[in-house]
Amino acid sequence: QTGRFTLDPGFTSTASCESKITYIDGDQGTLLYRGYPIEQLAEHGDFLESCYLLLYGELPTRAEKDDFVHRVTYHTMIHDQMSSFFKGYRRDAHPMAVMTGTVGALSSFYHDSTDISDPHLRMVASLRMIAKMPTIAAMAYKYHVGQPFVYPRNDLDYASNFLHMCFAVPCEDYKVNPVLARAMDRIFILHADHEQNASTSTVRLAGSSGANPFACIAAGIACLWGPSHGGANEAALNMLSEIGSVDRIPEYVARAKDKNDPFRLMGFGHRVYKNYDPRARIMQKTCHEVLAELGHQDDPLLEVAMELEKVALTDPYFVDKKLYPNIDFYSGITLRALGFPTTMFTVLFALARTVGWIAQWKEMIEDPSQRIGRPRQLYTGYAERDYQPIDQRR
Ligand code: SDX
Numbered sequence: 001q002t003g004r005f006t007l008d009p010g011f012t013s014t015a016s017c018e019s020k021i022t023y024i025d026g027d028q029g030t031l032l033y034r035g036y037p038i039e040q041l042a043e044h045g046d047f048l049e050s051c052y053l054l055l056y057g058e059l060p061t062r063a064e065k066d067d068f069v070h071r072v073t074y075h076t077m078i079h080d081q082m083s084s085f086f087k088g089y090r091r092d093a094h095p096m097a098v099m100t101g102t103v104g105a106l107s108s109f110y111h112d113s114t115d116i117s118d119p120h121l122r123m124v125a126s127l128r129m130i131a132k133m134p135t136i137a138a139m140a141y142k143y144h145v146g147q148p149f150v151y152p153r154n155d156l157d158y159a160s161n162f163l164h165m166c167f168a169v170p171c172e173d174y175k176v177n178p179v180l181a182r183a184m185d186r187i188f189i190l191h192a193d194h195e196q197n198a199s200t201s202t203v204r205l206a207g208s209s210g211a212n213p214f215a216c217i218a219a220g221i222a223c224l225w226g227p228s229h230g231g232a233n234e235a236a237l238n239m240l241s242e243i244g245s246v247d248r249i250p251e252y253v254a255r256a257k258d259k260n261d262p263f264r265l266m267g268f269g270h271r272v273y274k275n276y277d278p279r280a281r282i283m284q285k286t287c288h289e290v291l292a293e294l295g296h297q298d299d300p301l302l303e304v305a306m307e308l309e310k311v312a313l314t315d316p317y318f319v320d321k322k323l324y325p326n327i328d329f330y331s332g333i334t335l336r337a338l339g340f341p342t343t344m345f346t347v348l349f350a351l352a353r354t355v356g357w358i359a360q361w362k363e364m365i366e367d368p369s370q371r372i373g374r375p376r377q378l379y380t381g382y383a384e385r386d387y388q389p390i391d392q393r394r
Contacts, residue, residue, distance in 0.1 A: 021359055022195040029275035042282050047188040048158050054193055054359040075131035076152035079109040086143040095140040095347045096225045102136055104218035114212035125213045126358045133351045138165035141344055159185035179293045183286050190279040191349050193356025199224040203357040204364050208373040220357045221350045233345040236267030237332030240301045249308050257317045267329030274322035287334040301333050
């Protein structure tokens with residue numbers, strides 16, 4: 001039973017499309033992956049199960065899940081020559097710059113799976129992307145902090161393997177904390193897909209020209225980097241750090257209201273949600289769990305975040321504009337507590353969103369009616385006029 005929703009006549013989008021993957025009701029604060037509420041998937045499922053659901057449209061049976069997990073697990077290594085890629089970057093390069101360049105180059109290593117007309121090769125490319133993104137993200141982090149790369153391990157689950165590749169060092173044994181791994185896995189679920197957001201629309205538009213899936217994902221990573229989009233988790237933590245204490249909140253709230261001040265409350269507001277982002281609630285709960293597990297319940301930034309949320313949710317200015325916390329508001333505090341520097345926050349968003357980009361790209365490629373995207377414009381320039389020789393110009 002697929003619901004058919006007629007678009008509001010006022011609905012405008014440069015890449016409006018039909019999709020069966022994710023449904024958002026911005027007024028209700030509802031988010032469904034293939035009809036399943038995000039709250040239930042985050043509570044009862046795991047990330048690879050959500051990946052299967054987003055890609056194939058149904059929750060996997062036990063046998064289907066075991067097969068999918070096995071196929072992803074055995075694709076986690078990357079071509080060893082790719083490790084020299086990282087060495088071309090400055091050590092202090094932003095990891096999102098590394099991700100954009102490295103993922104874009106994947107097609108030169110895995111060109112055998114870039115024939116998008118072949119369903120089997122399409123799925124091999126999809127699996128490779130989901131499997132290799134944690135490895136590439138962890139290598140970008142290790143390169144950034146000057147530590148040796150840590151290879152993936154097939155005996156660890158997806159989130160544990162990622163944390164191990166990021167935080168293990170050769171000189172001592174590293175045991176992944178299962179509570180933190182579960183939190184990481186849930187954070188991946190929350191970021192997996194979000195219908196036609198800016199980066200997904202970028203991937204669809206790039207894919208509509210027939211570009212290979214690795215290049216399309218690289219385009220999505222580049223778009224996600226912006227502070228108004230995926231870069232907001234890094235910007236939100238930087239904002240909370242700049243505010244520093246509860247008594248400075250009124251100063252920043254006043255700035256957010258000042259039309260002459262470009263400052264915005266990072267992690268607040270959304271193009272679609274005009275109610276609480278359901279992911280933000282789950283992220284806040286996860287934040288408390290992670291801080292409690294680490295004994296950091298008194299993290300001063302959490303106190304600032306909760307007080308800022310309380311002020312914004314009662315201030316008539318924000319209430320009138322229906323500004324609520326979005327997924328990025330609490331994710332920064334959580335990711336920092338997990339051990340990541342702010343520069344890695346959007347990389348983690350891109351890692352998780354890869355499955356959403358791939359699922360949306362696959363849906364578009366498999367639609368026989370799909371054609372190359374071609375957004376139109378409203379021309380507001382000059383009417384036709386004649387060329388003027390340079391000596392006659394004023
Ligand atoms: C993500 O699209 C997606 O689905 C994205 C995403 C995903 O999963 O892919 O959900 C991920 O990108 C979440 C959003 C992360 N970005 C931020 O947190 C950055 C801070 N937020 C804003 O920059 C802003 O809210 C946007 C960019 C998210 C939305 O910008 P819009 O479209 O201008 O917001 P709007 O139309 O709802 O704004 C209504 C009014 C405007 O004022 P007026 O021009 O009507 O006077 O509210 C104001 C805005 O200026 N406003 C804010 C504000 N967000 C909107 N004022 C202060 N602080 C804010 N955060």
